[in-house]
Amino acid sequence: MDKSLLEQMEDMAVFTMVVEQGSFSGAGRRLGLVKSAVSKRVDRLERGLGVKLLQRSTRALSMTEAGQALHARTRQSMGLLEEARSELAQLHQAPRGLLRVTASVAFGRLCVAPALPDFLAAYPEVRVQLALLDRMVDLAEEGYDLALRLTRTPPDAVVARALMPIRYVVCAAPAYLAGRTVAQPRDLAALNCLFYGYQAQTDDWAFTRGAERETVKVRGNVIVNSSEVVRDLVLAGVGVGLVARYAVEAELRDGRLVSVLPDWTAAGAFGPSAWAMWLPQPHLPPKIRAFVDFLAARLDVAQAREADAVQHRGLSALGISVDSAG
Template identity: 35%
Template structure:
Protein backbone atom coordinates (compact mmCIF):
# COMPACT_ATOMS: atom_id res chain seq x y z
CA UNK A 1 0.00 0.00 0.00
CA UNK A 2 1.26 3.49 -0.90
CA UNK A 3 0.06 4.82 2.45
CA UNK A 4 2.86 2.86 4.14
CA UNK A 5 5.69 3.11 1.65
CA UNK A 6 5.04 6.81 1.05
CA UNK A 7 5.43 7.89 4.68
CA UNK A 8 9.14 8.83 4.40
CA UNK A 9 8.48 10.70 1.14
CA UNK A 10 5.52 12.63 2.53
CA UNK A 11 7.42 13.61 5.69
CA UNK A 12 10.44 14.72 3.67
CA UNK A 13 8.21 16.97 1.56
CA UNK A 14 6.56 18.54 4.61
CA UNK A 15 9.80 19.10 6.51
CA UNK A 16 11.76 20.45 3.55
CA UNK A 17 8.89 22.54 2.19
CA UNK A 18 9.33 21.52 -1.44
CA UNK A 19 9.37 18.52 -3.76
CA UNK A 20 12.83 19.36 -5.10
CA UNK A 21 14.45 19.57 -1.63
CA UNK A 22 12.71 16.37 -0.58
CA UNK A 23 14.02 14.65 -3.71
CA UNK A 24 17.55 15.83 -2.94
CA UNK A 25 17.28 14.56 0.63
CA UNK A 26 15.91 11.17 -0.48
CA UNK A 27 18.30 10.84 -3.45
CA UNK A 28 15.46 10.37 -5.93
CA UNK A 29 14.01 12.52 -8.71
CA UNK A 30 11.53 15.33 -8.18
CA UNK A 31 9.05 13.59 -10.49
CA UNK A 32 9.28 10.42 -8.38
CA UNK A 33 8.42 12.42 -5.27
CA UNK A 34 5.49 14.12 -7.01
CA UNK A 35 4.15 10.83 -8.33
CA UNK A 36 4.38 9.17 -4.90
CA UNK A 37 2.46 12.01 -3.22
CA UNK A 38 -0.21 11.97 -5.94
CA UNK A 39 -0.69 8.19 -5.57
CA UNK A 40 -0.86 8.58 -1.78
CA UNK A 41 -3.58 11.25 -2.06
CA UNK A 42 -5.51 9.07 -4.52
CA UNK A 43 -5.32 6.10 -2.16
CA UNK A 44 -6.47 8.15 0.84
CA UNK A 45 -9.14 9.88 -1.22
CA UNK A 46 -8.23 13.42 -0.14
CA UNK A 47 -5.75 16.20 -0.77
CA UNK A 48 -2.90 16.36 1.75
CA UNK A 49 -0.96 19.34 0.36
CA UNK A 50 -1.98 22.70 -1.06
CA UNK A 51 0.38 23.42 -3.95
CA UNK A 52 1.19 26.91 -5.23
CA UNK A 53 4.05 28.20 -7.34
CA UNK A 54 5.71 29.63 -4.23
CA UNK A 55 5.14 27.16 -1.42
CA UNK A 56 3.46 24.04 -0.10
CA UNK A 57 1.11 23.93 2.85
CA UNK A 58 -0.74 21.15 4.64
CA UNK A 59 -4.48 20.74 4.37
CA UNK A 60 -6.40 19.84 7.52
CA UNK A 61 -6.29 16.18 6.50
CA UNK A 62 -2.60 16.55 5.64
CA UNK A 63 -1.82 17.89 9.11
CA UNK A 64 -3.67 14.98 10.73
CA UNK A 65 -1.84 12.47 8.54
CA UNK A 66 1.54 14.13 9.17
CA UNK A 67 1.09 13.98 12.96
CA UNK A 68 0.56 10.22 12.88
CA UNK A 69 3.02 9.51 10.06
CA UNK A 70 5.89 11.38 11.74
CA UNK A 71 5.30 9.43 14.96
CA UNK A 72 5.31 6.11 13.10
CA UNK A 73 8.52 6.97 11.24
CA UNK A 74 10.20 8.05 14.49
CA UNK A 75 9.21 4.73 16.10
CA UNK A 76 10.57 2.80 13.12
CA UNK A 77 13.89 4.69 13.33
CA UNK A 78 14.07 3.98 17.08
CA UNK A 79 13.52 0.29 16.34
CA UNK A 80 16.38 0.31 13.84
CA UNK A 81 18.65 2.09 16.32
CA UNK A 82 17.72 -0.36 19.08
CA UNK A 83 18.64 -3.35 16.90
CA UNK A 84 21.95 -1.69 15.98
CA UNK A 85 22.73 -1.01 19.63
CA UNK A 86 22.02 -4.65 20.51
CA UNK A 87 24.85 -5.53 18.13
CA UNK A 88 27.08 -3.09 20.02
CA UNK A 89 28.50 -1.59 16.83
CA UNK A 90 27.57 1.88 15.52
CA UNK A 91 26.85 1.71 11.80
CA UNK A 92 25.16 3.66 9.03
CA UNK A 93 25.59 7.27 7.93
CA UNK A 94 26.29 10.03 10.47
CA UNK A 95 25.45 13.40 8.94
CA UNK A 96 26.78 16.44 10.81
CA UNK A 97 27.02 20.18 10.19
CA UNK A 98 29.98 22.13 11.60
CA UNK A 99 31.16 25.77 11.42
CA UNK A 100 33.85 25.88 8.76
CA UNK A 101 36.88 27.21 10.66
CA UNK A 102 36.17 25.16 13.76
CA UNK A 103 35.54 22.04 11.71
CA UNK A 104 38.74 22.33 9.68
CA UNK A 105 40.91 23.02 12.74
CA UNK A 106 39.31 20.92 15.50
CA UNK A 107 37.04 18.24 14.02
CA UNK A 108 38.79 16.98 10.88
CA UNK A 109 42.15 16.37 12.65
CA UNK A 110 40.39 13.68 14.70
CA UNK A 111 38.22 12.13 11.97
CA UNK A 112 40.75 9.49 10.90
CA UNK A 113 41.04 8.22 14.48
CA UNK A 114 37.26 8.25 14.96
CA UNK A 115 36.52 6.41 11.72
CA UNK A 116 39.28 3.86 12.33
CA UNK A 117 37.68 3.21 15.71
CA UNK A 118 34.23 2.83 14.10
CA UNK A 119 34.81 1.32 10.63
CA UNK A 120 31.11 0.58 10.00
CA UNK A 121 30.21 4.27 10.16
CA UNK A 122 30.03 6.59 7.17
CA UNK A 123 30.50 10.27 8.07
CA UNK A 124 28.94 13.02 5.95
CA UNK A 125 30.22 16.35 7.30
CA UNK A 126 29.05 19.70 5.91
CA UNK A 127 31.19 22.74 6.71
CA UNK A 128 28.97 25.83 6.89
CA UNK A 129 29.31 28.97 9.01
CA UNK A 130 25.67 29.93 8.52
CA UNK A 131 23.26 28.17 10.89
CA UNK A 132 21.29 25.47 9.07
CA UNK A 133 18.07 23.65 9.93
CA UNK A 134 19.05 20.21 11.22
CA UNK A 135 15.69 18.57 10.55
CA UNK A 136 15.24 20.03 7.07
CA UNK A 137 18.81 19.15 6.14
CA UNK A 138 18.54 15.61 7.50
CA UNK A 139 21.42 16.12 9.96
CA UNK A 140 21.96 13.87 12.95
CA UNK A 141 24.14 16.41 14.78
CA UNK A 142 25.33 19.98 14.54
CA UNK A 143 28.20 21.85 16.20
CA UNK A 144 27.29 25.39 17.24
CA UNK A 145 29.25 28.09 19.01
CA UNK A 146 27.96 30.94 21.17
CA UNK A 147 24.40 31.89 22.00
CA UNK A 148 21.80 29.27 21.09
CA UNK A 149 18.37 30.49 20.00
CA UNK A 150 15.29 28.85 21.50
CA UNK A 151 14.45 25.70 19.55
CA UNK A 152 13.34 22.09 19.87
CA UNK A 153 16.95 20.91 19.64
CA UNK A 154 18.77 19.23 22.51
CA UNK A 155 22.11 20.91 23.31
CA UNK A 156 25.14 19.41 25.06
CA UNK A 157 28.11 21.60 25.99
CA UNK A 158 31.37 20.25 24.59
CA UNK A 159 33.81 22.89 25.83
CA UNK A 160 34.24 26.63 26.37
CA UNK A 161 34.98 29.24 23.73
CA UNK A 162 37.12 32.22 24.77
CA UNK A 163 37.87 35.25 22.61
CA UNK A 164 40.78 37.68 22.53
CA UNK A 165 40.98 41.19 21.10
CA UNK A 166 44.12 41.20 19.00
CA UNK A 167 46.10 42.65 16.11
CA UNK A 168 49.43 42.11 14.38
CA UNK A 169 52.57 43.83 15.66
CA UNK A 170 52.85 45.58 12.30
CA UNK A 171 49.40 47.15 12.68
CA UNK A 172 50.02 48.25 16.29
CA UNK A 173 53.37 49.80 15.43
CA UNK A 174 51.74 51.79 12.64
CA UNK A 175 48.50 52.90 14.33
CA UNK A 176 49.17 52.55 18.06
CA UNK A 177 47.67 50.23 20.64
CA UNK A 178 44.22 51.01 22.13
CA UNK A 179 44.11 51.05 25.92
CA UNK A 180 40.38 51.26 26.60
CA UNK A 181 37.14 50.51 24.70
CA UNK A 182 36.52 54.07 23.52
CA UNK A 183 39.95 54.09 21.81
CA UNK A 184 38.61 51.54 19.31
CA UNK A 185 36.73 54.32 17.50
CA UNK A 186 40.15 55.38 16.13
CA UNK A 187 40.92 51.92 14.73
CA UNK A 188 39.85 49.68 11.87
CA UNK A 189 37.77 46.94 13.51
CA UNK A 190 37.27 43.76 11.48
CA UNK A 191 33.92 42.06 12.00
CA UNK A 192 32.59 38.50 11.73
CA UNK A 193 29.22 38.55 9.95
CA UNK A 194 27.67 35.60 11.82
CA UNK A 195 28.79 36.57 15.34
CA UNK A 196 25.93 35.40 17.60
CA UNK A 197 26.76 37.76 20.45
CA UNK A 198 25.25 40.71 18.56
CA UNK A 199 26.88 43.60 16.71
CA UNK A 200 28.42 45.27 19.77
CA UNK A 201 31.68 44.23 21.40
CA UNK A 202 31.43 44.01 25.20
CA UNK A 203 34.33 44.51 27.61
CA UNK A 204 34.18 43.77 31.32
CA UNK A 205 36.47 45.39 33.91
CA UNK A 206 36.48 46.11 37.63
CA UNK A 207 34.35 49.20 37.00
CA UNK A 208 31.68 47.49 34.93
CA UNK A 209 30.81 46.56 31.36
CA UNK A 210 31.50 48.75 28.33
CA UNK A 211 29.77 48.20 25.01
CA UNK A 212 31.29 49.36 21.72
CA UNK A 213 29.84 49.24 18.21
CA UNK A 214 32.95 48.41 16.12
CA UNK A 215 33.58 50.47 13.01
CA UNK A 216 35.71 49.22 10.14
CA UNK A 217 35.96 48.67 6.42
CA UNK A 218 35.68 44.87 6.35
CA UNK A 219 33.03 42.35 7.41
CA UNK A 220 33.53 38.67 6.52
CA UNK A 221 31.35 35.61 7.07
CA UNK A 222 34.33 33.33 7.77
CA UNK A 223 36.64 33.68 10.77
CA UNK A 224 39.62 32.01 9.05
CA UNK A 225 39.50 34.80 6.45
CA UNK A 226 39.50 37.41 9.24
CA UNK A 227 42.54 35.72 10.76
CA UNK A 228 44.34 36.00 7.42
CA UNK A 229 43.78 39.75 7.07
CA UNK A 230 44.65 40.24 10.75
CA UNK A 231 48.02 38.67 10.13
CA UNK A 232 48.41 40.99 7.15
CA UNK A 233 48.01 44.00 9.43
CA UNK A 234 44.61 45.27 8.23
CA UNK A 235 43.08 45.97 11.64
CA UNK A 236 41.88 44.76 15.04
CA UNK A 237 39.46 41.91 15.64
CA UNK A 238 37.78 39.95 18.39
CA UNK A 239 38.85 36.39 17.64
CA UNK A 240 38.11 32.95 19.14
CA UNK A 241 41.16 31.38 20.73
CA UNK A 242 40.44 28.09 18.97
CA UNK A 243 41.58 29.84 15.79
CA UNK A 244 44.45 32.06 16.90
CA UNK A 245 46.10 30.35 19.88
CA UNK A 246 49.16 29.36 17.80
CA UNK A 247 49.44 32.91 16.44
CA UNK A 248 49.38 34.31 19.98
CA UNK A 249 52.06 31.88 21.18
CA UNK A 250 54.25 32.56 18.14
CA UNK A 251 53.87 36.34 18.52
CA UNK A 252 52.30 36.83 15.09
CA UNK A 253 49.25 38.28 16.83
CA UNK A 254 49.30 40.30 20.05
CA UNK A 255 46.47 40.35 22.62
CA UNK A 256 45.41 43.93 23.41
CA UNK A 257 43.40 45.57 26.21
CA UNK A 258 44.09 42.50 28.36
CA UNK A 259 42.88 44.31 31.50
CA UNK A 260 39.39 43.87 30.06
CA UNK A 261 37.69 40.48 29.68
CA UNK A 262 35.45 39.43 26.82
CA UNK A 263 32.33 37.25 27.22
CA UNK A 264 33.03 33.53 27.41
CA UNK A 265 30.81 31.39 25.22
CA UNK A 266 30.63 27.65 24.66
CA UNK A 267 30.86 25.04 21.94
CA UNK A 268 27.75 22.84 21.79
CA UNK A 269 26.66 19.76 19.95
CA UNK A 270 22.95 19.94 19.11
CA UNK A 271 20.59 17.29 17.83
CA UNK A 272 16.85 16.84 17.22
CA UNK A 273 14.86 15.95 20.30
CA UNK A 274 14.11 12.24 20.42
CA UNK A 275 13.49 9.53 22.99
CA UNK A 276 16.69 7.63 22.27
CA UNK A 277 19.87 9.15 20.86
CA UNK A 278 21.22 6.81 18.15
CA UNK A 279 24.42 4.97 19.03
CA UNK A 280 26.23 6.47 16.01
CA UNK A 281 25.55 9.97 17.35
CA UNK A 282 26.36 9.09 20.95
CA UNK A 283 29.80 7.65 20.17
CA UNK A 284 30.70 10.77 18.17
CA UNK A 285 29.64 13.08 21.02
CA UNK A 286 31.58 11.07 23.61
CA UNK A 287 34.64 11.03 21.35
CA UNK A 288 34.61 14.81 20.82
CA UNK A 289 34.08 15.55 24.54
CA UNK A 290 37.22 13.51 25.25
CA UNK A 291 39.24 15.27 22.55
CA UNK A 292 38.14 18.86 23.17
CA UNK A 293 38.43 18.84 27.00
CA UNK A 294 35.31 20.41 28.57
CA UNK A 295 36.96 22.76 31.10
CA UNK A 296 40.16 23.94 29.39
CA UNK A 297 40.28 23.05 25.67
CA UNK A 298 43.67 21.98 24.41
CA UNK A 299 44.11 25.10 22.25
CA UNK A 300 43.80 27.33 25.36
CA UNK A 301 46.30 25.46 27.51
CA UNK A 302 49.37 27.11 25.95
CA UNK A 303 47.85 30.58 26.46
CA UNK A 304 46.15 30.46 29.85
CA UNK A 305 48.05 27.79 31.78
CA UNK A 306 51.61 29.09 31.30
Protein backbone atom coordinates in the same frame (compact mmCIF):
# COMPACT_ATOMS: atom_id res chain seq x y z
CA MET B 1 0.59 3.89 1.26
CA ASP B 2 -2.97 2.84 0.32
CA LYS B 3 -5.02 1.50 3.25
CA SER B 4 -6.13 -1.57 1.29
CA LEU B 5 -2.50 -2.44 0.55
CA LEU B 6 -1.64 -2.16 4.24
CA GLU B 7 -4.53 -4.48 5.10
CA GLN B 8 -3.37 -6.94 2.45
CA MET B 9 0.15 -6.95 3.86
CA GLU B 10 -1.22 -7.65 7.34
CA ASP B 11 -3.40 -10.45 5.96
CA MET B 12 -0.39 -11.98 4.21
CA ALA B 13 1.44 -12.11 7.53
CA VAL B 14 -1.58 -13.87 9.07
CA PHE B 15 -1.71 -16.32 6.15
CA THR B 16 1.99 -17.10 6.60
CA MET B 17 1.47 -17.79 10.29
CA VAL B 18 -1.46 -20.13 9.49
CA VAL B 19 0.73 -22.14 7.12
CA GLU B 20 3.62 -22.31 9.56
CA GLN B 21 1.40 -23.32 12.49
CA GLY B 22 -0.68 -25.72 10.40
CA SER B 23 -4.02 -24.43 11.71
CA PHE B 24 -6.12 -21.33 12.25
CA SER B 25 -6.24 -21.88 16.00
CA GLY B 26 -2.45 -22.27 16.23
CA ALA B 27 -1.94 -19.06 14.28
CA GLY B 28 -4.46 -17.32 16.50
CA ARG B 29 -2.56 -18.30 19.64
CA ARG B 30 0.71 -16.95 18.21
CA LEU B 31 -0.90 -13.71 17.02
CA GLY B 32 -3.21 -13.12 19.96
CA LEU B 33 -6.33 -13.45 17.79
CA VAL B 34 -9.39 -15.67 18.06
CA LYS B 35 -9.71 -18.42 15.45
CA SER B 36 -12.62 -16.68 13.68
CA ALA B 37 -10.59 -13.47 13.26
CA VAL B 38 -7.74 -15.41 11.66
CA SER B 39 -10.17 -17.12 9.28
CA LYS B 40 -11.72 -13.78 8.30
CA ARG B 41 -8.27 -12.33 7.55
CA VAL B 42 -7.42 -15.22 5.22
CA ASP B 43 -10.84 -14.98 3.54
CA ARG B 44 -10.32 -11.27 2.95
CA LEU B 45 -6.90 -11.93 1.45
CA GLU B 46 -8.32 -14.56 -0.92
CA ARG B 47 -11.07 -12.19 -2.04
CA GLY B 48 -8.61 -9.37 -2.58
CA LEU B 49 -6.26 -11.53 -4.64
CA GLY B 50 -9.05 -13.36 -6.42
CA VAL B 51 -7.55 -16.80 -5.77
CA LYS B 52 -7.99 -19.71 -3.38
CA LEU B 53 -5.00 -20.05 -1.09
CA LEU B 54 -5.99 -22.82 1.32
CA GLN B 55 -7.97 -26.02 1.08
CA ARG B 56 -9.84 -26.55 4.32
CA SER B 57 -11.31 -29.78 5.71
CA THR B 58 -12.30 -30.90 9.17
CA ARG B 59 -9.05 -32.81 9.57
CA ALA B 60 -6.48 -31.12 7.33
CA LEU B 61 -5.32 -27.80 5.94
CA SER B 62 -3.32 -27.62 2.72
CA MET B 63 -2.15 -24.95 0.33
CA THR B 64 -3.32 -24.62 -3.23
CA GLU B 65 -0.82 -23.94 -6.00
CA ALA B 66 -1.53 -20.21 -5.60
CA GLY B 67 -1.07 -20.56 -1.84
CA GLN B 68 2.30 -22.23 -2.30
CA ALA B 69 3.47 -19.46 -4.63
CA LEU B 70 2.34 -16.75 -2.22
CA HIS B 71 3.86 -18.51 0.78
CA ALA B 72 7.23 -18.71 -0.95
CA ARG B 73 7.12 -14.97 -1.54
CA THR B 74 5.92 -14.08 1.95
CA ARG B 75 8.58 -16.25 3.58
CA GLN B 76 11.19 -14.44 1.53
CA SER B 77 9.75 -11.08 2.56
CA MET B 78 9.59 -12.08 6.22
CA GLY B 79 13.23 -13.16 6.02
CA LEU B 80 14.22 -9.78 4.61
CA LEU B 81 12.20 -8.06 7.32
CA GLU B 82 13.95 -10.09 10.00
CA GLU B 83 17.33 -9.20 8.51
CA ALA B 84 16.35 -5.52 8.56
CA ARG B 85 15.21 -5.79 12.18
CA SER B 86 18.50 -7.45 13.09
CA GLU B 87 20.52 -4.73 11.36
CA LEU B 88 18.52 -2.01 13.10
CA ALA B 89 19.01 -3.73 16.44
CA GLN B 90 22.76 -3.78 15.81
CA LEU B 91 22.70 -0.07 15.01
CA HIS B 92 21.30 0.51 18.49
CA GLN B 93 23.85 -1.74 20.15
CA ALA B 94 27.15 -0.38 18.82
CA PRO B 95 28.27 2.73 16.93
CA ARG B 96 28.05 1.97 13.22
CA GLY B 97 26.63 3.36 9.99
CA LEU B 98 26.71 6.77 8.30
CA LEU B 99 26.81 9.79 10.63
CA ARG B 100 25.82 13.04 8.90
CA VAL B 101 27.26 16.04 10.74
CA THR B 102 27.17 19.75 9.95
CA ALA B 103 29.35 22.42 11.54
CA SER B 104 30.21 26.04 10.86
CA VAL B 105 33.19 26.36 8.55
CA ALA B 106 35.94 27.60 10.87
CA PHE B 107 34.85 25.56 13.89
CA GLY B 108 34.49 22.47 11.74
CA ARG B 109 37.89 22.85 10.09
CA LEU B 110 39.86 23.86 13.18
CA CYS B 111 38.11 21.98 15.99
CA VAL B 112 36.10 19.08 14.53
CA ALA B 113 38.14 17.81 11.58
CA PRO B 114 41.34 17.30 13.62
CA ALA B 115 39.42 14.90 15.90
CA LEU B 116 38.15 12.71 13.05
CA PRO B 117 41.19 10.46 12.53
CA ASP B 118 41.19 9.27 16.15
CA PHE B 119 37.40 8.95 16.23
CA LEU B 120 37.35 6.83 13.07
CA ALA B 121 40.16 4.68 14.43
CA ALA B 122 38.19 4.11 17.63
CA TYR B 123 34.91 3.42 15.78
CA PRO B 124 35.83 1.79 12.46
CA GLU B 125 32.22 0.87 11.62
CA VAL B 126 31.13 4.53 11.57
CA ARG B 127 31.39 6.65 8.42
CA VAL B 128 31.25 10.43 8.86
CA GLN B 129 29.85 12.88 6.34
CA LEU B 130 30.88 16.36 7.51
CA ALA B 131 29.26 19.40 5.87
CA LEU B 132 30.81 22.77 6.74
CA LEU B 133 28.10 25.42 6.39
CA ASP B 134 27.88 28.95 7.76
CA ARG B 135 24.09 29.01 7.78
CA MET B 136 21.12 27.73 9.74
CA VAL B 137 20.38 24.07 9.04
CA ASP B 138 17.06 22.23 9.32
CA LEU B 139 18.05 18.87 10.77
CA ALA B 140 14.80 17.15 9.79
CA GLU B 141 14.47 18.50 6.24
CA GLU B 142 18.16 18.19 5.34
CA GLY B 143 18.69 14.81 6.97
CA TYR B 144 21.56 15.63 9.32
CA ASP B 145 22.05 13.55 12.46
CA LEU B 146 23.96 16.25 14.29
CA ALA B 147 24.63 19.99 14.10
CA LEU B 148 27.63 21.61 15.80
CA ARG B 149 27.09 25.31 16.29
CA LEU B 150 28.25 28.33 18.27
CA THR B 151 25.17 29.94 19.78
CA ARG B 152 23.94 31.59 22.95
CA THR B 153 20.80 29.48 23.25
CA PRO B 154 20.04 26.32 21.24
CA PRO B 155 16.56 26.13 19.68
CA ASP B 156 13.81 24.58 21.82
CA ALA B 157 13.09 21.93 19.16
CA VAL B 158 16.43 20.16 19.60
CA VAL B 159 18.34 18.28 22.26
CA ALA B 160 21.61 20.08 22.96
CA ARG B 161 24.86 19.44 24.81
CA ALA B 162 27.54 22.04 25.43
CA LEU B 163 30.85 20.92 23.93
CA MET B 164 33.27 23.64 24.97
CA PRO B 165 33.36 27.27 26.12
CA ILE B 166 34.18 29.76 23.38
CA ARG B 167 36.63 32.50 24.29
CA TYR B 168 37.03 35.52 22.07
CA VAL B 169 40.11 37.62 21.57
CA VAL B 170 40.89 41.00 20.07
CA CYS B 171 44.18 40.65 18.22
CA ALA B 172 46.43 42.39 15.75
CA ALA B 173 49.73 42.01 13.94
CA PRO B 174 52.59 43.57 15.91
CA ALA B 175 53.43 45.87 12.99
CA TYR B 176 49.88 47.28 12.98
CA LEU B 177 50.11 48.19 16.67
CA ALA B 178 53.46 49.92 16.31
CA GLY B 179 53.04 53.52 17.46
CA ARG B 180 49.47 52.91 18.63
CA THR B 181 48.31 52.74 22.24
CA VAL B 182 45.42 50.52 23.27
CA ALA B 183 45.06 50.71 27.05
CA GLN B 184 41.26 50.68 27.34
CA PRO B 185 38.47 49.28 25.15
CA ARG B 186 37.48 52.84 24.19
CA ASP B 187 40.85 53.20 22.44
CA LEU B 188 39.61 50.73 19.79
CA ALA B 189 37.29 53.40 18.37
CA ALA B 190 40.33 55.01 16.72
CA LEU B 191 41.44 51.77 15.03
CA ASN B 192 40.30 49.83 11.98
CA CYS B 193 38.29 47.02 13.59
CA LEU B 194 37.44 43.87 11.65
CA PHE B 195 34.84 41.35 12.67
CA TYR B 196 32.53 38.60 11.49
CA GLY B 197 29.30 39.98 10.06
CA TYR B 198 26.97 40.31 7.10
CA GLN B 199 25.60 43.84 6.62
CA ALA B 200 26.38 46.33 9.40
CA GLN B 201 29.29 48.71 8.92
CA THR B 202 29.53 49.47 12.64
CA ASP B 203 29.26 47.25 15.66
CA ASP B 204 29.38 47.39 19.44
CA TRP B 205 32.15 45.42 21.09
CA ALA B 206 31.49 44.60 24.74
CA PHE B 207 34.19 43.92 27.35
CA THR B 208 34.29 42.90 30.99
CA ARG B 209 37.07 42.96 33.57
CA GLY B 210 35.91 41.81 36.96
CA ALA B 211 33.02 44.11 37.84
CA GLU B 212 33.89 46.59 35.07
CA ARG B 213 31.78 46.72 31.94
CA GLU B 214 32.59 48.72 28.84
CA THR B 215 31.06 48.84 25.37
CA VAL B 216 32.67 50.64 22.46
CA LYS B 217 31.28 51.34 19.00
CA VAL B 218 33.90 50.36 16.47
CA ARG B 219 34.22 50.80 12.74
CA GLY B 220 36.12 48.91 10.08
CA ASN B 221 36.63 49.05 6.33
CA VAL B 222 36.04 45.31 5.82
CA ILE B 223 33.22 43.13 7.06
CA VAL B 224 33.13 39.44 6.17
CA ASN B 225 31.23 36.33 7.21
CA SER B 226 34.35 34.26 7.87
CA SER B 227 36.44 34.34 11.01
CA GLU B 228 39.32 32.80 9.05
CA VAL B 229 39.27 35.68 6.56
CA VAL B 230 39.21 38.15 9.46
CA ARG B 231 42.30 36.36 10.81
CA ASP B 232 44.05 36.56 7.44
CA LEU B 233 43.31 40.27 7.12
CA VAL B 234 44.60 40.92 10.61
CA LEU B 235 47.76 38.96 9.81
CA ALA B 236 48.17 41.20 6.75
CA GLY B 237 48.11 44.26 9.00
CA VAL B 238 44.75 45.59 7.84
CA GLY B 239 43.49 46.23 11.35
CA VAL B 240 42.42 44.78 14.69
CA GLY B 241 40.19 41.70 14.70
CA LEU B 242 37.65 40.19 17.08
CA VAL B 243 37.51 36.41 16.59
CA ALA B 244 37.03 33.18 18.47
CA ARG B 245 40.35 32.29 20.03
CA TYR B 246 40.50 28.85 18.38
CA ALA B 247 40.71 30.62 14.99
CA VAL B 248 43.98 32.41 15.91
CA GLU B 249 45.53 30.19 18.59
CA ALA B 250 48.45 29.10 16.43
CA GLU B 251 49.21 32.67 15.34
CA LEU B 252 49.09 33.94 18.93
CA ARG B 253 51.37 31.13 20.01
CA ASP B 254 54.05 31.84 17.40
CA GLY B 255 53.87 35.63 17.81
CA ARG B 256 52.49 36.53 14.38
CA LEU B 257 49.53 38.02 16.24
CA VAL B 258 49.32 39.57 19.68
CA SER B 259 46.36 39.85 22.01
CA VAL B 260 45.01 43.37 22.47
CA LEU B 261 43.56 44.23 25.91
CA PRO B 262 44.50 40.81 27.36
CA ASP B 263 43.15 41.78 30.79
CA TRP B 264 39.66 42.27 29.35
CA THR B 265 37.21 39.56 28.31
CA ALA B 266 35.59 40.24 24.95
CA ALA B 267 32.04 39.15 24.12
CA GLY B 268 31.70 37.44 20.77
CA ALA B 269 28.91 37.48 18.24
CA PHE B 270 27.92 33.85 18.69
CA GLY B 271 27.77 33.40 22.42
CA PRO B 272 29.96 31.67 24.99
CA SER B 273 29.57 28.01 24.00
CA ALA B 274 29.78 25.52 21.17
CA TRP B 275 26.89 23.04 21.16
CA ALA B 276 26.07 19.66 19.70
CA MET B 277 22.40 19.53 18.69
CA TRP B 278 20.20 16.70 17.48
CA LEU B 279 16.49 15.98 17.10
CA PRO B 280 14.65 14.36 20.03
CA GLN B 281 14.25 10.62 19.57
CA PRO B 282 13.20 7.73 21.84
CA HIS B 283 16.57 5.98 21.56
CA LEU B 284 19.67 7.97 20.69
CA PRO B 285 21.70 6.01 18.09
CA PRO B 286 25.08 4.93 19.49
CA LYS B 287 26.90 6.61 16.58
CA ILE B 288 25.58 10.02 17.72
CA ARG B 289 26.28 9.41 21.40
CA ALA B 290 29.79 8.11 20.67
CA PHE B 291 30.68 11.08 18.46
CA VAL B 292 29.37 13.71 20.88
CA ASP B 293 31.11 12.06 23.86
CA PHE B 294 34.36 11.73 21.92
CA LEU B 295 34.31 15.30 20.63
CA ALA B 296 33.40 16.78 24.02
CA ALA B 297 36.28 14.93 25.67
CA ARG B 298 38.72 15.94 22.91
CA LEU B 299 37.73 19.61 23.06
CA ASP B 300 37.89 19.61 26.85
CA VAL B 301 41.49 18.38 26.67
CA ALA B 302 42.30 21.00 24.04
CA GLN B 303 40.84 23.74 26.24
CA ALA B 304 42.88 22.56 29.21
CA ARG B 305 46.08 22.61 27.14
CA GLU B 306 45.25 26.09 25.85
CA ALA B 307 44.66 27.34 29.41
CA ASP B 308 48.00 25.88 30.51
CA ALA B 309 49.73 27.55 27.56
CA VAL B 310 48.14 30.91 28.36
CA GLN B 311 49.23 30.61 31.98
CA HIS B 312 52.73 29.60 30.90
CA ARG B 313 53.03 32.64 28.62
CA GLY B 314 51.73 34.92 31.37
CA LEU B 315 54.21 33.64 33.94
CA SER B 316 57.05 33.77 31.43
CA ALA B 317 56.21 37.41 30.73
CA LEU B 318 56.66 38.07 34.46
CA GLY B 319 60.04 36.36 34.44
CA ILE B 320 58.81 33.30 36.37
CA SER B 321 60.33 29.97 35.35
CA VAL B 322 57.78 27.22 34.62
CA ASP B 323 58.56 23.49 34.61
CA SER B 324 56.78 22.05 31.55
CA ALA B 325 57.19 18.42 32.59
CA GLY B 326 54.19 16.35 33.62
